[in-house]
Amino acid sequence: MQSTSDEVLIGRIANGDRLAMQVLYARYHVRVFRFVVRLVRDESTAEDLISEVFLDVWRQAGRFEGRSAVSTWLLAIARFKSLSALRRRPDEELDEETAGAIEDPSDDPATALEKKDKSVMLRKCLAGLSAEHREIIDLVYYHEKSVEEVAEIVGIPENTVKTRMFYARKRLAELLKSEGIERGWP
Amino acid sequence: MNTISKEPERHEIEALLPWHAAGTLSRRDADRVEQALAGDRELARRYDLVREELAETIHLNETLGAPSARAMEKLFAAIDAEEARAPRRRRSVDLGSRISEFLSGLTPRTLAWSATVAAVAIVLQAAVIATVMVKEPGAPSGPGLASASSEGSYAVVRFAPQATANDITNFLGAYKATLVEGPLNMGGQLYRIRLSETKLPKEEVGKIVRQMQSESKVVGFVAAKE
Numbered sequence: 567m568q569s570t571s572d573e574v575l576i577g578r579i580a581n582g583d584r585l586a587m588q589v590l591y592a593r594y595h596v597r598v599f600r601f602v603v604r605l606v607r608d609e610s611t612a613e614d615l616i617s618e619v620f621l622d623v624w625r626q627a628g629r630f631e632g633r634s635a636v637s638t639w640l641l642a643i644a645r646f647k648s649l650s651a652l653r654r655r656p657d658e659e660l661d662e663e664t665a666g667a668i669e670d671p672s673d674d675p676a677t678a679l680e681k682k683d684k685s686v687m688l689r690k691c692l693a694g695l696s697a698e699h700r701e702i703i704d705l706v707y708y709h710e711k712s713v714e715e716v717a718e719i720v721g722i723p724e725n726t727v728k729t730r731m732f733y734a735r736k737r738l739a740e741l742l743k744s745e746g747i748e749r750g751w752p
Numbered sequence: 753m754n755t756i757s758k759e760p761e762r763h764e765i766e767a768l769l770p771w772h773a774a775g776t777l778s779r780r781d782a783d784r785v786e787q788a789l790a791g792d793r794e795l796a797r798r799y800d801l802v803r804e805e806l807a808e809t810i811h812l813n814e815t816l817g818a819p820s821a822r823a824m825e826k827l828f829a830a831i832d833a834e835e836a837r838a839p840r841r842r843r844s845v846d847l848g849s850r851i852s853e854f855l856s857g858l859t860p861r862t863l864a865w866s867a868t869v870a871a872v873a874i875v876l877q878a879a880v881i882a883t884v885m886v887k888e889p890g891a892p893s894g895p896g897l898a899s900a901s902s903e904g905s906y907a908v909v910r911f912a913p914q915a916t917a918n919d920i921t922n923f924l925g926a927y928k929a930t931l932v933e934g935p936l937n938m939g940g941q942l943y944r945i946r947l948s949e950t951k952l953p954k955e956e957v958g959k960i961v962r963q964m965q966s967e968s969k970v971v972g973f974v975a976a977k978e
Contacts (some may be wrong), residue, residue, distance in 0.1 A: 571807075577978060579956045582835070582839070584828070584831065584835075585929075586789065587828075588828075589830065591827065594821070595818070595819060595823065595824070596818045598888075599816075599819040599823070600813050600816045603816055604813070604816070609817075610768060611825075612821060613819045613823040614822060614823075614826070616819055616823050616827075617823050617824075617826040617827040617830065620827050621815060621827055621830050621831065623826050624827075624834070625834075652810055685804075685807075685811070686806065688804060689808045689811060689812045692805070692808060692809055692812050693812065700930040703809055704809065705804070705811035706770050706774055706776075707770065707774055707805065707810065708809050708810055708813045710774050710775070710776055712771060712777070713771060713776075715776075722894060728767040728768075728890065731767070731770055735805065736800075737772070737924040738805065745825075749801055750797075750969065751798055751801055
């Protein structure tokens with residue numbers, strides 16, 4: 567089982583096993599990086615942050631109790647680090663709506679053609695969601711986290727997880743509608 | 753098709769659709785959603801929307817790339833600095849347990865988040881075998897453990913990805929072979945094994961190697977090495 571072997575690795579890391587750390591890093595660094603880069607929107611910052619995330623794992627492995635999956639623990643640390651980094655640079659953080667507008671070029675012929683591609687537009691609108699909504703969409707759809715796991719990572723009640731996901735999807739539908747794609751929901 | 757008559761229940765089911773699409777619901781909830789989908793055309797249409805979102809979210813994330821080697825270098829530089837300041841006391845664990853624990857978690861089947869990660873894991877698995885078997889300080893001697901020496905007869909082997917610790921141990925034991933060096937290549941999959949402590953005739957080495965080549969469950973490649 568993946569979870570069992572992850573726990574074994576954490577046990578070894580707690581004992582100072584550098585190789586186990588390399589294995590854990592190889593296993594998760596890409597996913598953690600993608601989660602972080604979607605939050606902070608800057609690859610260089612995201613790279614710095616994942617080093618910090620895994621350094622925390624190295625330091626805190628002895629305190630990992632195995633009550634959640636290792637991947638859930640990693641994402642929770644990554645989220646905390648990302649939000650801390652964002653708080654340190656409030657002036658640099660783009661408003662999400664502004665960012666969405668920047669990514670939307672004028673309606674030249676190429677753009678008009680692109681807009682016909684629903685998939686492309688869906689990805690564009692996913693990128694244009696607020697950090698809060700991007701986060702929950704990513705955790706559920708990409709990181710395959712259950713309601714309970716999302717609640718643990720984000721630090722909100724399970725019912726709030728469902729509600730937030732609903733509003734994230736609703737906002738996505740609104741963005742699509744503004745781009746001329748009517749989904750008939752909500 | 754009928755729609756779900758109770759609106760609150762429909763809302764509850766609809767809220768679960770993203771997790772149903774991602775396959776992260778409990779069996780009980782998944783069954784509830786499946787039943788509802790079978791009887792409610794509008795809900796099924798909305799589920800299709802969820803599946804579109806899921807597919808494009810994966811697509812979007814997969815285009816984000818991966819961190820450069822700088823992130824890993826920075827991490828291990830920080831770890832080295834910490835260890836230099838205050839090294840941790842290592843727990844003593846027997847060799848067999850170490851190999852079994854690692855290999856149990858490092859087969860491609862259980863690892864793969866992606867083919868890339870799985871490939872990395874196979875390489876790391878090979879590195880683990882080599883590191884544990886060859887470099888473990890104070891590890892007991894036995895099958896698979898020896899120091900590199902120029903005496904004797906040798907072969908180069910790449911173990912099959914699906915080979916377990918037991919398979920490898922049994923294989924080495926059956927041929928009275930010992931693992932003396934590895935990984936030899938950058939990919940980390942080739943190992944030098946000693947077939948005999950004395951120099952065997954070339955024909956005899958060839959015979960042993962041919963026998964080893966037939967053990968495809970454990971060995972992916974084997975060749976005599978001078």
